[in-house]
Amino acid sequence: MKANHTILTITGSDSTGLSGIQADITTITSLGGQAVSVITSITAQNTLGIQQFYDIPASVVRQQIEAIVNDVQPRIVKIGLIRSVEVLNVIVEMLTRYRPEYTIYDPVVVSAHGERLLSDDIIAQIKQRLIPLCSLVIDRHSTRHGQNNTYASALAYYLAEGRPTDESSLLAQAYIDRLPGNHQLQSRSAELYEDFLRRVEEHYQTNSDVAFYADSMNVTARYLAQVCRQMGRQSPKQIIDDHLLSEARRQLATTSRTIQETAYHCGFSSPSHFTKFFKKLTGMSPSEYRAGLSRDE
Numbered sequence: 001m002k003a004n005h006t007i008l009t010i011t012g013s014d015s016t017g018l019s020g021i022q023a024d025i026t027t028i029t030s031l032g033g034q035a036v037s038v039i040t041s042i043t044a045q046n047t048l049g050i051q052q053f054y055d056i057p058a059s060v061v062r063q064q065i066e067a068i069v070n071d072v073q074p075r076i077v078k079i080g081l082i083r084s085v086e087v088l089n090v091i092v093e094m095l096t097r098y099r100p101e102y103t104i105y106d107p108v109v110v111s112a113h114g115e116r117l118l119s120d121d122i123i124a125q126i127k128q129r130l131i132p133l134c135s136l137v138i139d140r141h142s143t144r145h146g147q148n149n150t151y152a153s154a155l156a157y158y159l160a161e162g163r164p165t166d167e168s169s170l171l172a173q174a175y176i177d178r179l180p181g182n183h184q185l186q187s188r189s190a191e192l193y194e195d196f197l198r199r200v201e202e203h204y205q206t207n208s209d210v211a212f213y214a215d216s217m218n219v220t221a222r223y224l225a226q227v228c229r230q231m232g233r234q235s236p237k238q239i240i241d242d243h244l245l246s247e248a249r250r251q252l253a254t255t256s257r258t259i260q261e262t263a264y265h266c267g268f269s270s271p272s273h274f275t276k277f278f279k280k281l282t283g284m285s286p287s288e289y290r291a292g293l294s295r296d297e
C-alpha cells in the first residue's frame with residue numbers, strides 16, 4: 001500500500017455503521033486506501049436515532065492522535081464530530097504542529113434524525129479556530145444517513161491519490177452515485193409495532209406493565225417506547241391504557257355488570273384502582289359515566 005493513500009479520520013463512532021469512523025473505514029478501504037482512525041465520541045444509536053453519547057476524554061484523543069501521527073504521518077486528515085472544546089484544543093494543536101497536506105472538515109452538527117449534537121459554544125470555536133486550518137469544508141445537504149460522510153471519505157481518498165481538488169470532488173460524487181439505492185440499514189420497527197399491538201390485544205386485561213411486553217418481545221422497554229412513538233405517536237403505556245379504557249367503556253355501556261365486576265373483568269386488583277384509572281383518563285368515575293349514558297338514552 002502506498003503511504004500517500006493513508007488517511008487519518010478523526011470523528012465519532014456510529015454503531016449503525018452508516019456514518020462516523022465505521023463508514024469512513026468502509027469507504028476508504030473499498031476504494032483501495034488505508035484508513036487510520038481516532039475516535040472522539042462513542043454513540044449508542046440505531047435506526048431510530050442516537051440513544052446515548054460517551055465523549056472520549058481529550059487526553060485519550062491526544063494519545064490516539066500521537067500514536068498514529070508519529071508513526072504513520074498521514075498526508076490527509078478528515079475531521080468530523082467534535083463535541084468538546086478540550087478535544088478541539090487537541091485537534092487544533094495537532095494540525096498546527098504536523099501540518100497535513102490536506103485537512104477536510106465534514107461538519108457534524110445535527111444527526112440524521114435532527115438531533116442537535118453540538119453546543120453553540122463549540123460551534124463558535126470551531127468556526128474561529130478549526131475552519132481556518134482546513135483545506136476543505138464539506139457543505140452538502142443530504143437527507144440520507146451517512147451520505148455526506150461517505151462523500152467526504154471518498155474525497156479524501158482521491159486527494160490522497162494526488163488528484164486535484166476539482167477532479168477529486170467529481171470522482172467522490174461519482175462514487176456516491178454508484179452506491180445502491182438501498183444502501184441503508186433496515187429497521188424492524190414496523191414489524192415490532194404490529195407484534196406489540198397484537199400482544200396488547202391478547203393480554204391487556206391481564207398485563208398492563210410495559211416491561212411484560214418488552215420482555216416477551218425480547219427488546220428493552222426503552223426501545224419499545226421509541227418504536228411506538230415513531231409508528232403510532234403514543235407511548236406503549238398509552239396504547240395499553242387505551243385498550244383497557246375502550247373495554248371498560250364497552251362493559252359499562254353494554255352489560256349489567258357492577259362496577260366491581262367490571263373492574264375484575266378488566267384485570268384491576270380492586271374497584272378503587274379501576275375507578276382511579278377511569279377517572280384519570282376520562283375525568284369522571286365509572287358510575288358517573290354509566291349514569292351519563294342512561295340520561296342520554
